[in-house]
Amino acid sequence: MPDGELRQRSDSRLRGARAAAYVGSGSVSAGQDVGGLGIGASNVVNGTVWARTFGTARLGQIQGMAMSATITAAALAPLVPAIALSLTGSYEFGLVTLAVVAAVALLLSFRSGVRE
Structure with a gap:
């Protein structure tokens, strides 16, 4: 076994031991x-569901469009309660x-x- 590979294995084992000690310490x-x-x-x-639902032919393209929509929605969603607070004085609306938009999407x- 080359020296570099042995060193790499021991480094990863040390990282794993440090992580286990950190978790075990209650931190x-x-x-x-x-x-x-x-x-x-x-x-x-997610990867499994995407592949089973849409097939693998254009999987990257479909996931890219979905990720773009997710990021856009995550950026715009906080505006809805903020506008509601400005108009009504409450976040409730x-x-x-x-919640209604999420239920409709579901x-x-x-x-x-599912494609078979």
């Missing part, structure tokens, strides 16, 4: 652990509006069929 809460696992799992699930997502 990271259980919620953060669960959140990290959820985010990691969602990356795998804006948050209800966002219902529309069930209409798309």
Whole structure:
């Protein structure tokens, strides 16, 4: 085994040991652990669902369009409750509006069929 490969393996083992010690010391809460696992799992699930739903022929193009829409929505969504607060003095209407939009999007997502 070349010396560089051995050094690289030991460095990664040390990083893993440091991370385990950090988590074991109670510095990271259980919620953060669960959140990290959820985010990691969602990356795998997303890739699988995209490929099964749309096929792989234009997967990159479809994911790129979806990511553009996601980023745009994430940038514009805070405006809805802010405008509601300005007009009504409360966030309630804006948050209800966002909840309705999310519910409609969820219902529309069930209409798309999975490609076999």
